[in-house]
Amino acid sequence: MNSIFIDVSAVIVALAVSYFVFWYQKHKIEIDKKRAKGDALAFVVDTLGQVATNVVYDLKDSSEQGAEKKKQAKVKIKNFYADAHLPAPSDDQLSGAIEKAVAIMKLSNEGGKNE
Template identity: 60%
Template structure:
């Protein structure tokens, strides 16, 4: 009687394992596609800060004012992601990255001015 339960449990385990492998092979392309999309999104988020900083510095000395500069930087970021065929982050993420880049730029400028004043003073 014990051998029957052992044999039956071995058969159930083998069937469950086989079904797991079958399901994975059937859905492998979907799983790989979602993983690749996730990798592309992570890359986009990583690049967002770098692009925001670069474009903010590019427009630093332009004649446009704050809101217009921010819209221009956001537009350049969206165009860059579209050209690279990467997922475009949300408007809120882009806005946050631009704000962070501008804050870092202003902080760097104020430190540079204080260093120059210390050397001259």
């Protein structure tokens, strides 16, 4: 009786593993695409601060002020990500990165004046 139970269990486990392997092979391309999108999104988040800093410094001497300059920065950042074929960050992420970049730029400018 125990050997029958062990044999049936082994067959069930083998079927389950076989089904998983079959399912994975069938969906591998889709899984790889989702993984690539996730990697791209992580890259976007990692580079957002650097891109925002570059754009803020580029617009530093622009004639626009305040909200108009921020809007122009958002457009430039979105265009950068579109040109790189990467997913664009959300507007909240863009706003936060721009505000942080502006704060850092102001601090670095103040630090240079005090020396």
